[in-house]
Amino acid sequence: MLLRLPTSVSEAQECLAEGAVPVGGATLVWAGWLRDGFPALAMSLRHLPEANAVGAETLGAAVVLGRVDDRVPEALCRAAAAVGTGAVRRAATVGGNLVGSSLRCLLPAALVLNARAVVLEPEGVRETDLAEVLAKRPLLLGLRWTAPLASCHHKAQGAAGGAPPLVVAAALHPVGGGRRLLRVAVRDGYEVLTAAVECRTDPPGSLAALRSGEFGRLPSAAWDIVHDRVGELFSRPVG
Numbered sequence: 001m002l003l004r005l006p007t008s009v010s011e012a013q014e015c016l017a018e019g020a021v022p023v024g025g026a027t028l029v030w031a032g033w034l035r036d037g038f039p040a041l042a043m044s045l046r047h048l049p050e051a052n053a054v055g056a057e058t059l060g061a062a063v064v065l066g067r068v069d070d071r072v073p074e075a076l077c078r079a080a081a082a083v084g085t086g087a088v089r090r091a092a093t094v095g096g097n098l099v100g101s102s103l104r105c106l107l108p109a110a111l112v113l114n115a116r117a118v119v120l121e122p123e124g125v126r127e128t129d130l131a132e133v134l135a136k137r138p139l140l141l142g143l144r145w146t147a148p149l150a151s152c153h154h155k156a157q158g159a160a161g162g163a164p165p166l167v168v169a170a171a172l173h174p175v176g177g178g179r180r181l182l183r184v185a186v187r188d189g190y191e192v193l194t195a196a197v198e199c200r201t202d203p204p205g206s207l208a209a210l211r212s213g214e215f216g217r218l219p220s221a222a223w224d225i226v227h228d229r230v231g232e233l234f235s236r237p238v239g
């Protein structure tokens with residue numbers, strides 16, 4: 001297998017045109033490659049500056065989960081810190097988690113930030129939504145979003161070999177006129193539910209609006225966590 005390490009977007013585009021398979025930390029693909037054979041050409045984005053950004057409104061796809069820190073909003077920082085073990089987080093990347101893993105613990109946090117995906121295609125770079133990334137698995141360069149007023153994240157303890165643990169993420173965004181937009185995402189099993197409600201400073205009203213929609217079908221234990229997390233988010237001082 002030849003591993004290419006492009007240092008510019010145009011080089012990455014060439015690799016794509018040559019059919020290079022994207023690889024992050026290889027934490028998921030390695031066992032399959034050993035079993036089924038290695039691809040002729042692979043490409044890692046670890047030397048591509050655009051895929052290595054970490055900031056208040058951006059996160060590169062080649063960033064390893066252990067490098068995701070409080071430069072990004074709390075929801076995303078905590079989501080990354082809650083993936084697997086320290087050894088996994090030292091190797092696994094944002095791109096591998098969102099595009100390649102079935103658990104995708106980063107997804108609820110990215111959804112509440114209303115993150116856009118920056119992808120590279122043979123025609124060039126473009127932005128798209130996360131739904132398209134999950135469906136079509138393009139080469140992900142990174143995520144972009146507008147910084148929220150506040151965000152939070154909760155991951156339940158999981159039993160080894162059991163169902164994926166519950167994940168709840170929420171974020172408050174300014175919408176003008178003293179109003180705010182509350183976005184909440186819940187991973188229940190492998191299903192991810194999302195909802196957004198406009199609100200002022202009223203957690204009971206926002207919670208009632210959430211529960212009257214799709215979140216009404218959450219099991220009561222999951223709803224209790226949504227209730228507590230949203231209440232805690234509203235209680236934070238927001239500048």
Ligand SMILES: Cc1cc2nc3c(=O)[nH]c(=O)nc-3n(C[C@H](O)[C@H](O)[C@H](O)COP(=O)(O)OP(=O)(O)OC[C@H]3O[C@@H](n4cnc5c(N)ncnc54)[C@H](O)[C@@H]3O)c2cc1C
Binds near residue numbers: 022030
């Ligand atoms: C012990 C263990 C525990 C784990 N626990 C969790 C957990 O709690 N929560 C969770 O969410 N996940 C968990 N995982 C999965 C973990 O998040 C993945 O192993 C990891 O995210 C894959 O990242 P990687 O960079 O190693 O991807 P790789 O193994 O390199 O690639 C995986 C797939 O993603 C594709 N890919 C990689 N980068 C890109 C890109 N930039 N654009 C497009 N496609 C790309 C590859 O082509 C491949 O198909 C666990 C894994 C292990 C081994």
